[in-house]
Amino acid sequence: MPPRLRAGEAPSLLCGEAHDRDPIVMLASAGGEPELIKLDSLPAITAIVVFLVAFSFLAVVVWPKIVKGLDERNAKIVGEIKAAEAAQAKAKAAQAEFEKRLEEARAEADRMVRAARGEAERQAEELRSRAAKELEDMKARATQELEGAKRAALSEIHAAAATLATSVAAKILKREIQAGDQKRLVEESLSELGAR
């Protein structure tokens, strides 16, 4: 059990022989009063010389490599960014050009469709009018032919009727006809007419 301190007694490490060889105690009591600021130029000169030598080495061997590496990387990054921006601008321009051409093509297509539709309508109308005209012509021709045929038929009928009448009249004039004769004459006349 170590001795307890009395009131007002300052603690001391060197309080017993047993502690004299204790490294902790020896470290603790080493050196007496420490000098916080000691005027000794050797550390200053060592610091100056060592720093200047180290700086010379670093300035020649190390920092140029580091600065060059950082600059090259920076240039690479900046270059890549600029190239990417240029490519983006180019892509945007190309897209704008493409969209413009697409718009033009679309307008051209619309125009062509409209023109084709108009042409088709015009052609359809023309065909329709031509067909109508042809139909009218055909109709007129048919009517004309019918009229001609009618007229021919009528003239033939007139001629046949006249002939028949003449023939009937001639027969009447040759003899007095009976009721049966009249019927037979008519039939003969009709058969003659049919034979013609």
Next chain:
Amino acid sequence: MTFLLASGDNPLGHVVDKPMYGVQAPESWSLWRLTQDTGVPVSCAVIIFSGLLVCFLLWRAARAIETGPASQGVDRYITKGRLGQFVESIVVGLRDQMLVPVMGEKDTRRYLPFLLSLFFFLLVVNLFGLMPFADIQFMLRHAFVNDDVQEFILFGGTATANLMVTGGLAIICFFVIQMHAFRELGFGGWLEHLCGGRDLVHGPKGLYLVIPIIFVVEFLGLFIKPAALAIRLFANMVGGHTLMATLLMFGLMAAKAGLGSLAIGGISVASGSFALIIFFLEIFVAFLQAFIFMFLTAVFISTMSHHDEEHAEEHAHAEAHH
């Protein structure tokens, strides 16, 4: 438990720079070293190892980031491996989000190697400080060697918790800023800048009385700005590590106060848990302070540049008024 107790009696003892065990510098060096001590601070070893490590890691990252052969196709532009991707994301973020808005394209390209070297160098040194190399060495030494050596350390600690180290780096920044100023402005322009700028020097004569005051302030500012860089980084590293060491000390203090093992264990676990949280915060601080050192250097460089755009705008306004 051992490690929780390993912070020492005074938390600063864990934080400050210590001499490397068994390594002595020639006594003749004491004149320019400004100290009679012949011990070589362990921060020197950390700085040398950090310099080698940052060169190796960034070289590996550069090989992963650089554009591969054309045979790889598009994949040659892809960064290979986590280290390369980690470095690349930091480089691109710092360059495009932080430096270009402040310095412009031209100055960023010119100073990017310097600023990024500064950032990664500080980052590695800061992160080294979070690894308990010193404690591990001490524990291992006393685990295997039974002697009275009280300070056994060959490697480890936070080199940026040494004001001389941060001051050395700030001196480099000072020269870079001034070289840029002379290159951009010329001696006359540099002097004009120290006198308050063109508007004041060529402005109303009544304001000439202000110029000496501004000159003194600006001239002191030339040195104060880099000094502020050094002190800020140093103070942040010391502060964070001191807090962590203090938290880890609570277990040892409980042991020294004669508390029971249960209490010691409880206190150690509680304080260790807080220390773990602070440890993660310190990882963030390691990145943040490396960034702040680098970024403020970039800001100081940019303040010494021609402000062509502003002047062009002013001329445009002036012509518009005429």
